[in-house]
Amino acid sequence: MQKTELLQGTLDMLILKVLQREPIHGFGICQRIQQLSDEVLSVGEGSLYPALYRLQDQGWIESEWGQSENNRRAKYYRLTKAGRKQLEVENVGWERMCLAIRQVMQSA
Amino acid sequence: MGADVSGNPAGDAIRMNILQIIRNRLRALTQKGTLDAEMEEEIRAHLEMRTQDKIREGMNPEEARFSALRQFGWKESIKENCREQRGVNWLENLARDLRIAVRQMFKTPGFTAVAVFTIALGVGVNTSMFSALQAVLVRPLPYPNADRLVQIFRTTPQSQRDPHSVANFLDYQSQNRDFEAMGVATDKPFNLAEAGKPAESVRGVQISAGFLTMLGIQPVLGRLFTAEEDRPGHDHVAVLEHGYWLRRFGGDPNIIGHVLRMDGEPVTVVGVMPEQSYDIMLTGPISVWRPLAFTEDQQRNRGGSFLKCYGRLKPGVSFQQAQAEMEMIATRLARDYPDNNSAQGLELVPLSESALPAQGRAIVWLTMVLAGFVLLIACANLANLQFARTATRLRELAIRGALGAPRGRLLCQLLTESLSLAFVGGVVGIFVAHWCNRLLSTQLMIDHESVLKLPLNLRTLGFAFAASTVSGLAFGLIPAWLASRTNVNGALKQGARGTTGDRAQHRVQHTLIVIEVALALSLLAGAGLVVNGLRGFASLDPGWKVDGLTIGYLTLPESKYPNGNALRTFNDRLQETLAALPGVESATLCWTMPVTQFNVAGSFEIEGRPESEKGHSPVRFLNGVTPPYFGTLGMKFLEGRNFVPTDTTNHTPVVIINEKMARNFWPNESPIGKRVEGEEIVGVVTNVRFPANPAELKTPFQTYRPLAQEPRTRLVIAVRGNLSGDILRRAVAQLDPDQPVSDAGPASARVGSSLDNWAVGSRLLTCFALLGLSLAALGIYGVISGFVAQRTAEIGVRMALGARMQNVLWLVLGKGLRLSLFGTLIGLLGAFGLVRILGSVMPALPASDPRVILFVATLLLSVTFFACWLPARRAARVDPIVALRNE
Numbered sequence: 001m002q003k004t005e006l007l008q009g010t011l012d013m014l015i016l017k018v019l020q021r022e023p024i025h026g027f028g029i030c031q032r033i034q035q036l037s038d039e040v041l042s043v044g045e046g047s048l049y050p051a052l053y054r055l056q057d058q059g060w061i062e063s064e065w066g067q068s069e070n071n072r073r074a075k076y077y078r079l080t081k082a083g084r085k086q087l088e089v090e091n092v093g094w095e096r097m098c099l100a101i102r103q104v105m106q107s108a
Numbered sequence: 109m110g111a112d113v114s115g116n117p118a119g120d121a122i123r124m125n126i127l128q129i130i131r132n133r134l135r136a137l138t139q140k141g142t143l144d145a146e147m148e149e150e151i152r153a154h155l156e157m158r159t160q161d162k163i164r165e166g167m168n169p170e171e172a173r174f175s176a177l178r179q180f181g182w183k184e185s186i187k188e189n190c191r192e193q194r195g196v197n198w199l200e201n202l203a204r205d206l207r208i209a210v211r212q213m214f215k216t217p218g219f220t221a222v223a224v225f226t227i228a229l230g231v232g233v234n235t236s237m238f239s240a241l242q243a244v245l246v247r248p249l250p251y252p253n254a255d256r257l258v259q260i261f262r263t264t265p266q267s268q269r270d271p272h273s274v275a276n277f278l279d280y281q282s283q284n285r286d287f288e289a290m291g292v293a294t295d296k297p298f299n300l301a302e303a304g305k306p307a308e309s310v311r312g313v314q315i316s317a318g319f320l321t322m323l324g325i326q327p328v329l330g331r332l333f334t335a336e337e338d339r340p341g342h343d344h345v346a347v348l349e350h351g352y353w354l355r356r357f358g359g360d361p362n363i364i365g366h367v368l369r370m371d372g373e374p375v376t377v378v379g380v381m382p383e384q385s386y387d388i389m390l391t392g393p394i395s396v397w398r399p400l401a402f403t404e405d406q407q408r409n410r411g412g413s414f415l416k417c418y419g420r421l422k423p424g425v426s427f428q429q430a431q432a433e434m435e436m437i438a439t440r441l442a443r444d445y446p447d448n449n450s451a452q453g454l455e456l457v458p459l460s461e462s463a464l465p466a467q468g469r470a471i472v473w474l475t476m477v478l479a480g481f482v483l484l485i486a487c488a489n490l491a492n493l494q495f496a497r498t499a500t501r502l503r504e505l506a507i508r509g510a511l512g513a514p515r516g517r518l519l520c521q522l523l524t525e526s527l528s529l530a531f532v533g534g535v536v537g538i539f540v541a542h543w544c545n546r547l548l549s550t551q552l553m554i555d556h557e558s559v560l561k562l563p564l565n566l567r568t569l570g571f572a573f574a575a576s577t578v579s580g581l582a583f584g585l586i587p588a589w590l591a592s593r594t595n596v597n598g599a600l601k602q603g604a605r606g607t608t609g610d611r612a613q614h615r616v617q618h619t620l621i622v623i624e625v626a627l628a629l630s631l632l633a634g635a636g637l638v639v640n641g642l643r644g645f646a647s648l649d650p651g652w653k654v655d656g657l658t659i660g661y662l663t664l665p666e667s668k669y670p671n672g673n674a675l676r677t678f679n680d681r682l683q684e685t686l687a688a689l690p691g692v693e694s695a696t697l698c699w700t701m702p703v704t705q706f707n708v709a710g711s712f713e714i715e716g717r718p719e720s721e722k723g724h725s726p727v728r729f730l731n732g733v734t735p736p737y738f739g740t741l742g743m744k745f746l747e748g749r750n751f752v753p754t755d756t757t758n759h760t761p762v763v764i765i766n767e768k769m770a771r772n773f774w775p776n777e778s779p780i781g782k783r784v785e786g787e788e789i790v791g792v793v794t795n796v797r798f799p800a801n802p803a804e805l806k807t808p809f810q811t812y813r814p815l816a817q818e819p820r821t822r823l824v825i826a827v828r829g830n831l832s833g834d835i836l837r838r839a840v841a842q843l844d845p846d847q848p849v850s851d852a853g854p855a856s857a858r859v860g861s862s863l864d865n866w867a868v869g870s871r872l873l874t875c876f877a878l879l880g881l882s883l884a885a886l887g888i889y890g891v892i893s894g895f896v897a898q899r900t901a902e903i904g905v906r907m908a909l910g911a912r913m914q915n916v917l918w919l920v921l922g923k924g925l926r927l928s929l930f931g932t933l934i935g936l937l938g939a940f941g942l943v944r945i946l947g948s949v950m951p952a953l954p955a956s957d958p959r960v961i962l963f964v965a966t967l968l969l970s971v972t973f974f975a976c977w978l979p980a981r982r983a984a985r986v987d988p989i990v991a992l993r994n995e
Binding site: 025026027031044045046049050051052053054056057058059068070072073074075080082 | 127128129132133136146149150151153154156157158160161179180181182185186189190191192193194
C-alpha cells in the first residue's frame with residue numbers, strides 16, 4: 001500500500017480534529033489517523049510527540065493520565081476551549097486552501 | 109488575501125491562550141524532572157501498546173518489541189525535540205552555557221584576570237567619559253519640564269553667542285507669542301559687609317522679574333521676587349543660595365527679613381533657594397540672587413549688550429517654531445534699528461545644551477571618541493586572546509559538532525563565555541569609572557572650585573552595560589564564528605599535533621594587531637600634539653611679563669561711587685597709595701587684564717575711510733588704564749607717547765593702539781594723529797596675547813584709553829614687585845574698609861589656574877594614549893607568543909637542520925615587526941586626520957609637528973619591538989631535541 005507524506009503543517013490540524021470527539025493517548029492518535037485516512041496517512045512518532053508537546057505548550061490541548069483499554073497507565077490528550085477555536089480557524093484556512101489549489105489545478 | 113501556501117496553522121494562532129502558555133512554561137522550568145519522567149513513561153506506554161498491537165497481528169513478543177522500537181525511531185532525539193516544544197529550551201541552554209562559562213573562567217584564572225582587567229579599563233574609561241559628556245553637554249536640569257527651557261543667543265558675524273541689550277530683550281518679550289515666559293540674567297559680584305566681619309566679595313546674579321518662576325523654582329524659605337521689586341529703588345532684596353545660606357549664616361531659619369549691607373546699601377533677605385545647584389550659567393557657584401531693575405535709560409539702550417537671555421516655550425510649541433519666530437523678531441529689529449542690530453540673528457539652544465559653546469562641545473566629543481579608541485584596542489586584544497583560547501578547544505568543539513550539536517548552539521556557547529567575561533569586566537569597569545570620575549571632578553575647576561559633578565546615574569550605568577555588551581560581542585563574535593565552522597576532519601587530525609589553526613584565523617588575528625597598532629599610534633600622536641602644543645603655548649611670550657606681577661579685582665558699588673568724579677577721586681588716591689607701598693616698583697589700575705580675554709570689546713570705524721558694511725565693522729578690545737600700565741606690564745612703545753594727565757582735560761579724547769592694529773590699518777604710514785571713532789591716536793604699543801587662553805591665538809586689535817577718561821566700577825589692580833595679595837587688600841582698606849579685593853594674588857597663579865583645565869585635558873589624552881600603547885603591546889606580545897608556541901616543532905626542525913639562533917630570532921621578530929610597521933603606517937594616516945581635527949578645535953596647536961609624529965612612531969615601534977623580542981628570544985633558545993621530542 002502506498003503511503004502519502006503529510007502536507008507540511010497539517011499534522012497539528014489532524015491531531016486537533018482527531019481529539020475533537022474524545023480524549024485519546026498518543027498511540028491512539030497514530031492509529032486513528034491511519035484508520036480514518038484508509039491507511040493512506042501514517043504519522044511517525046518522531047513527529048507526533050513533538051507536535052503534541054507543541055500543541056500543549058500553545059494551550060490548545062491538555063493531558064491527563066488515565067487507564068488504557070488493556071489497563072495500562074497512559075497519557076490522554078483532550079482538546080481545550082482554545083483548541084476548539086483553533087480547530088475552527090484551521091478548518092476554515094484548510095478549506096480555503098483546498099479550494100484555491102483545486103482552482104489552480106483545474107485551470108486550463 | 110489567499111491562505112499561506114505552506115498552510116502553517118500555528119502561524120494563524122492569533123487567539124493564543126497566553127496565560128496558559130505562561131503557566132506551561134513556568135511549569136516546564138520548575139518541574140523539569142517530573143515532566144521528563146512523565147515523557148519517559150508516556151513513550152514506554154506507547155511502545156508497549158505498539159508491541160501488543162504487533163503481537164495481535166501475529167508476531168512473536170520478542171520480535172514485536174524490537175519492531176516497535178525500530179518503528180519509533182531514536183528515542184533520545186525525539187525526546188529532545190519534544191523538550192524544545194516547551195518553549196523554554198533557550199533558557200535551559202543559557203543556564204547551561206552560563207555554567208560552562210563560569211567554569212571556564214575559574215579554569216583559566218590568568219586569562220580571566222587579563223580579560224576582566226582589560227575590559228574594565230576600556231569600559232571604565234569610556235563610562236567616565238560618558239558621564240563627563242553627559243554632565244557637560246546634556247546637563248540634567250533640576251527644573252520641571254526642563255525640555256521647554258531654552259537659552260537665546262545673539263549671533264553676529266564675529267560670534268555665535270553674544271549677549272543682549274536691554275531694549276532688545278524688552279522687544280523680544282513683548283513681540284513673541286511662542287514663549288510662556290522670558291527672562292534675562294547677568295552675573296555681578298556684590299560686596300557684602302557686616303558689622304564685625306571682613307568685607308567679602310560674593311558671586312551674584314541679577315535676574316529679571318519672573319526669572320525664577322520661569323525656571324519653576326520654589327524657595328525652601330521665604331519667597332521669590334515680586335513684580336514690583338523689578339523697578340529701580342525697589343530692588344533692595346536678595347534671595348540666598350542654599351549652600352551659601354548654610355556656610356555663611358549657618359542655615360539660620362530666621363534669616364528672612366535679615367538686612368545685609370551689599371555694595372553699601374541695606375538689602376533684605378527675602379528667600380532661600382532649594383538645595384540643588386542652580387548654576388544655570390556654569391560660571392561657578394552663585395551665592396546671591398538679586399532683581400535686575402532697568403533704569404529708563406537702560407530700557408532705551410540697544411548698544412550695551414550684557415544680558416543672558418532664557419525662555420520657556422509654551423506647551424505644544426515646537427523648538428523650530430520658536431526659533432522661526434525669534435528669527436522673525438531679529439529681522440524686524442535689524443530693519444528698525446540698523447545701527448545696533450544689522451547682520452544679527454537670534455539662535456535658540458536647549459538650556460540643557462547651552463552651557464558649552466560649539467568648540468567646547470567638540471573637545472568633549474573628541475575626548476569621548478578617543479576614549480572609544482581605547483575600548484576598541486581592548487576589544488581587538490581580547491579577540492586575539494579569545495582566538496588563542498578557542499584554538500586549544502577546537503577539538504572539543506569539532507567533536508561536539510560531529511555528535512550533532514548545531515552550529516548555532518556552539519556559537520551561542522562561545523558567545524555566552526565572552527559576554528559573561530565582558531559583564532564581569534563591566535562591573536569592575538564601573539568601579540574604575542567611579543574612581544576616574546572622582547579624579548576628574550576634583551581636577552576640573554572653575555575659579556578654584558570644582559563645579560563639575562560626575563555622578564554614576566542610571567544612564568551612565570546603562571552606558572557601561574551597553575559598552576560591555578558591545579565589547580563582549582565584538583571580541584567574541586569573530587573567534588566564535590571561526591571556531592564554529594571548524595572542519596571536523598581537519599580539527600581532529602590537527603588536534604593530535606597541537607592545533608595550528610587555519611589561515612583565516614591568522615589573517616583575522618594579524619588584521620586585529622594592525623588595527624590595534626594603528627589606533628594606538630593615532631592616540632599617541634593626538635596626545636603628543638596636545639601636550640607639545642600646550643607646552644609650546646605656555647612658553648610663548650604673551651607680550652607682557654606675567655611673573656612678578658600681583659593682581660586683584662575690585663568692584664565699587666554705584667551707591668557709594670555714583671559718578672565719574674567720585675570714581676576718579678578714588679582711583680587717583682588708590683594709585684598714589686599703591687605706588688607708595690614699600691617694595692612696589694610700579695602700580696596701575698585698569699578695566700581688565702589680558703589673562704583669558706579683555707572683557708570690553710566694540711566695533712569701530714576709522715575716520716576718513718569708507719565705512720564698512722553694517723554689522724561687519726572690525727572689532728577691537730578696549731581697556732582703560734592709568735599711565736603706568738604699560739611699564740608695569742612690561743610692554744614697549746613703538747611710536748608716540750604714553751598718556752599724560754592733561755589728556756583728560758583736553759577736548760579730543762586720546763587712545764593708544766597696539767602694533768597689530770597699526771600695521772593692519774596704516775601699513776605704510778604712522779597712525780599717530782589719525783582718528784578712530786572720534787579719538788586721536790597718540791601712541792602705538794606692542795601686542796599682548798592672552799596667556800591663559802589657548803583657544804584664542806590670533807592677536808586681536810587692541811585700544812587703550814586713559815582710565816580717568818572713562819572710570820568704571822569694576823577695576824583690576826596690578827603691581828609689580830613680589831607682593832602678597834594681602835598688601836593689595838590692606839591698601840584698599842585704608843581708603844574704604846567696606847571694599848573687598850577678590851582673587852588677589854600673583855598673576856601667574858591666575859594664568860596657571862585657567863591653564864589647569866587644559867592641562868587636565870592633555871593629561872587625560874596622555875593616559876588614553878599610554879593605555880592604548882600598553883594594550884597594543886600586550887596584544888602583539890600575545891599573538892607572537894602564540895605564533896612561537898605553535899611553531900616550536902618547526903623551529904626545532906630548522907635548528908636541527910642548522911639554522912642559527914639569529915635566523916630564528918629574526919624569523920619571529922620579522923613577523924611581529926612587519927605587523928607593527930604596517931599598523932604604524934596606517935596609524936600615521938589616522939594620526940594626520942586626528943591632528944587636523946584637533947587643530948580645528950584647539951587653534952593653539954601647531955597644525956602638525958613632524959617631530960612629535962616621529963617621536964611617537966619611534967616610541968610605538970620600540971615598545972612593539974620589545975613586545976616581539978621577548979617571545980622571539982624564547983624561540984631562539986628552543987632546544988631542538990626537546991622541541992622534536994614533544995612532537
